[in-house]
Amino acid sequence: MPKAPASSLEIHPLTKDRWQDFEILFGKRGACGGCWCMFWRLSRPEFERGKGEGNRRAMKALLAQGEVTGLLAYEGDVPVGWCSIAPRGQFSGLQRSRILQPVDEQPVWSLTCFFVAKSHRHRGISVKLLRAACDYAKKNGGKIVEGYPIEPKKGSMADPFVWTGLASAFKQAGFEECARRSETRPIMRRMLKI
Numbered sequence: 001m002p003k004a005p006a007s008s009l010e011i012h013p014l015t016k017d018r019w020q021d022f023e024i025l026f027g028k029r030g031a032c033g034g035c036w037c038m039f040w041r042l043s044r045p046e047f048e049r050g051k052g053e054g055n056r057r058a059m060k061a062l063l064a065q066g067e068v069t070g071l072l073a074y075e076g077d078v079p080v081g082w083c084s085i086a087p088r089g090q091f092s093g094l095q096r097s098r099i100l101q102p103v104d105e106q107p108v109w110s111l112t113c114f115f116v117a118k119s120h121r122h123r124g125i126s127v128k129l130l131r132a133a134c135d136y137a138k139k140n141g142g143k144i145v146e147g148y149p150i151e152p153k154k155g156s157m158a159d160p161f162v163w164t165g166l167a168s169a170f171k172q173a174g175f176e177e178c179a180r181r182s183e184t185r186p187i188m189r190r191m192l193k194i
Contacts, residue, residue, distance in 0.1 A: 107144070
């Protein structure tokens, strides 16, 4: 039976004063395997060494420096979803990826990760986060938002394996494919109207 769509969703930038909400959403495991959404921001050895507490501290340190690393979705007062958005240059892991190299020289904001509470999955929260991320990027001078979702070959995939989002959600939020260097990993963009 399909779940009811999330109705009263509020989305806010993750700032240091919302850190506890981020911890509540990510839980003791740091979302997935102690990532704390640092996979794209660190070198692979740094990320592996920091799994768990080290990655948690690294994310908290970014917020303490005044960085906004993404957006939190709330249903009432409960944090239920997350997406990471920032200018592409903040994600060193994208530069090291063979299939996610820049498409061109245009500056883009990158959407790299999503996490939705298990109780709230399959309710359209990712699409709402995508739209809010575009609004946030535009408000901060962005002209192009880019994402790196999964497009399964057939059927569906287990939720933990679609942490970069699903191509179908990106399409619903107005993104279009602009490159594909892997059968299941399109690069998708949305041009922001000025």
